[in-house]
Amino acid sequence: MTLLNTILPEHRRGKLKTLLEEGKTVRVLEAHNGLSGIIANSAEVTGDSDGKTVVRQFDAIWESSLTDSASKGHPDIEVITFDSRLHTINEILAVTDKPMIVDGDTGGDANTFEYTVSKLERAGVSAVIIEDKVFPKRNSLEAGVQQNLQEPEVFAQKIRRGKSVQKSSEFMIIARIESLIAGKPMEDALNRATQYLQAGVDGIMIHSKSKSPDEILEFAKKYQVILKDLKLNKPLVCVPTTYNLITEDELRAAGFNIVIYANHLLRSAYQAMTETAKTLLRNQRSLEVDPLCVPVREIFKTVGFLDVKEKDQQDEQTTNTPVIIPAAGEDPVFKKILNGKPKAMLEIGGKTLLDHQIQTLSNANLADITLIAGYGKDNLHAEGISILENPDYQKGSMLNSLMVAKEKMANGFIMLYSDILMEDHILSKLTESKEDVVLVADNSTQYHQPEEGNILDYIISKNHYKPTRREIRFISENTVAQIGNKINPETATHEFIGLARFSKTGAEQFLETYNDVLKNFTGPFQESEDISKLSFTDLIQEMIDRGFAIHYMEIHKGWLEIHNTDHIALAQKSFSA
Numbered sequence: 001m002t003l004l005n006t007i008l009p010e011h012r013r014g015k016l017k018t019l020l021e022e023g024k025t026v027r028v029l030e031a032h033n034g035l036s037g038i039i040a041n042s043a044e045v046t047g048d049s050d051g052k053t054v055v056r057q058f059d060a061i062w063e064s065s066l067t068d069s070a071s072k073g074h075p076d077i078e079v080i081t082f083d084s085r086l087h088t089i090n091e092i093l094a095v096t097d098k099p100m101i102v103d104g105d106t107g108g109d110a111n112t113f114e115y116t117v118s119k120l121e122r123a124g125v126s127a128v129i130i131e132d133k134v135f136p137k138r139n140s141l142e143a144g145v146q147q148n149l150q151e152p153e154v155f156a157q158k159i160r161r162g163k164s165v166q167k168s169s170e171f172m173i174i175a176r177i178e179s180l181i182a183g184k185p186m187e188d189a190l191n192r193a194t195q196y197l198q199a200g201v202d203g204i205m206i207h208s209k210s211k212s213p214d215e216i217l218e219f220a221k222k223y224q225v226i227l228k229d230l231k232l233n234k235p236l237v238c239v240p241t242t243y244n245l246i247t248e249d250e251l252r253a254a255g256f257n258i259v260i261y262a263n264h265l266l267r268s269a270y271q272a273m274t275e276t277a278k279t280l281l282r283n284q285r286s287l288e289v290d291p292l293c294v295p296v297r298e299i300f301k302t303v304g305f306l307d308v309k310e311k312d313q314q315d316e317q318t319t320n321t322p323v324i325i326p327a328a329g330e331d332p333v334f335k336k337i338l339n340g341k342p343k344a345m346l347e348i349g350g351k352t353l354l355d356h357q358i359q360t361l362s363n364a365n366l367a368d369i370t371l372i373a374g375y376g377k378d379n380l381h382a383e384g385i386s387i388l389e390n391p392d393y394q395k396g397s398m399l400n401s402l403m404v405a406k407e408k409m410a411n412g413f414i415m416l417y418s419d420i421l422m423e424d425h426i427l428s429k430l431t432e433s434k435e436d437v438v439l440v441a442d443n444s445t446q447y448h449q450p451e452e453g454n455i456l457d458y459i460i461s462k463n464h465y466k467p468t469r470r471e472i473r474f475i476s477e478n479t480v481a482q483i484g485n486k487i488n489p490e491t492a493t494h495e496f497i498g499l500a501r502f503s504k505t506g507a508e509q510f511l512e513t514y515n516d517v518l519k520n521f522t523g524p525f526q527e528s529e530d531i532s533k534l535s536f537t538d539l540i541q542e543m544i545d546r547g548f549a550i551h552y553m554e555i556h557k558g559w560l561e562i563h564n565t566d567h568i569a570l571a572q573k574s575f576s577a
């Protein structure tokens with residue numbers, strides 16, 4: 001169900017009357033369930049007329065007894081109960097905002113009809129059309145079927161009873177004359193029209209199953225005379241199913257105000273479904289039916305599933321995403337300065353590296369921070385964050401430390417290397433990303449040589465482009481083809497800065513891949529000489545190889561990694577600036 005077209009009954013009901021009062025010829029299309037209702041409500045063609053753009057749509061929806069019954073596998077003989085019809089009617093009303101005209105069949109007896117009017121009006125239906133046949137009626141289109149007409153006086157009284165119970169002035173009761181269907185003369189039809197108009201009906205539908213429009217055109221001409229005599233102005237309705245050469249313009253010129261295409265969505269769906277079923281049988285696989293089918297995603301879009309996905313993603317982003325900082329390893333470069341303390345405690349500009357990170361995270365509303373400690377854990381000091389321990393920090397890679405916080409990952413998470421500092425905008429942009437796995441990737445790597453002895457995580461972008469051609473790029477089209485520290489810097493397009501965001505789905509994919517790799521592989525794996533040394537980038541590469549989309553968010557500088565004393569000086573300089 002899509003919530004796009006929701007409308008209150010009181011806002012919909014009067015729309016049909018308004019269209020008619022505006023002098024519009026109302027174009028109506030049949031619907032038999034929610035999905036066909038959405039199509040009738042939203043189908044649109046755009047064209048050009050005298051240099052002006054013209055948009056054409058249907059104005060209203062016909063809830064047909066023929067197609068409602070047929071879609072339930074039943075004949076159109078009033079065997080589908082009114083409650084079932086009302087269920088379909090409400091299903092369509094829930095996903096549309098255009099006026100609805102309900103095919104009320106005979107309306108039952110006068111008492112039954114009163115309840116029908118009351119329920120339809122309350123639901124927001126704009127009009128009901130009842131036909132002057134005896135309950136239970138037979139569909140009008142099949143030749144050779146016995147058609148029993150109701151006495152016009154009895155039918156006129158049913159109209160009066162219906163009009164007497166409606167609460168609003170907007171709801172319309174339209175009388176459908178079946179004389180021509182039952183093989184009666186034109187006089188009978190005209191006589192009935194007069195009686196029904198005198199009973200207070202809001203419009204007349206003249207039905208015909210002739211291939212030629214002649215008889216309804218003759219009726220329309222004489223109907224104008226009746227209206228004139230009675231000093232009334234009541235709309236005239238037709239259902240051009242059999243006389244289908246005539247155009248809307250011609251019907252309008254003949255005096256018709258409402259044109260109903262009464263069964264075409266169901267009939268076309270039936271044809272397409274039958275063809276699909278047979279094509280599957282012929283081929284014993286489904287490839288050949290693909291051209292006969294819309295992509296699943298189009299259905300998702302139509303029924304609002306893509307909206308749901310987007311809202312879920314927004315919720316996920318606005319709920320506080322946990323941040324995991326693996327910081328267990330011992331740093332050989334700063335061994336002396338740190339003197340038994342972990343690297344996170346490195347002092348930069350009067351604050352620890354960790355405090356700088358906590359500050360940046362809190363600027364992006366990220367307060368759920370978990371740090372994985374190992375080396376020097378007793379000398380780790382930080383407020384307002386959780387600390388977990390990786391006792392085996394000397395054995396594995398940073399990935400092992402990250403996995404200590406597995407429990408934190410279930411609803412998505414952000415991973416941050418413990419030795420990087422960055423400008424605020426990077427994190428806020430990352431938290432807004434919609435993709436399932438997003439790595440932050442710097443493109444300035446293309447312009448400078450890596451420093452000696454510094455091992456960097458490189459990325460090769462899937463959609464190669466010239467870095468010099470600066471243009472707007474969307475994360476959704478930035479996908480990673482390759483990641484790792486053994487990639488030739490010359491071929492790399494980006495450097496992974498050590499910051500990544502995983503959605504709930506992304507986290508599931510990440511954990512599933514991790515568990516599967518550990519269970520099923522031994523020895524060298526991706527860039528690692530042994531599975532026990534599996535790194536974060538190895539696992540991401542494995543996800544890529546398994547077909548998961550790994551996106552990157554491109555940045556240009558604005559961050560620093562603290563790998564040597566020069567970096568500390570640089571950081572101090574930028575903080576004082």
Ligand code: SPV
Pocket residue numbers: 064065066067076103139140141239241262263
């Ligand atoms: C319907 O669509 O159910 C109708 C029109 O009543 S017809 O089938 O032509 O009678």
Ligand code: MG
Pocket residue numbers: 064065066076103105
């Ligand atoms: Mg019908």
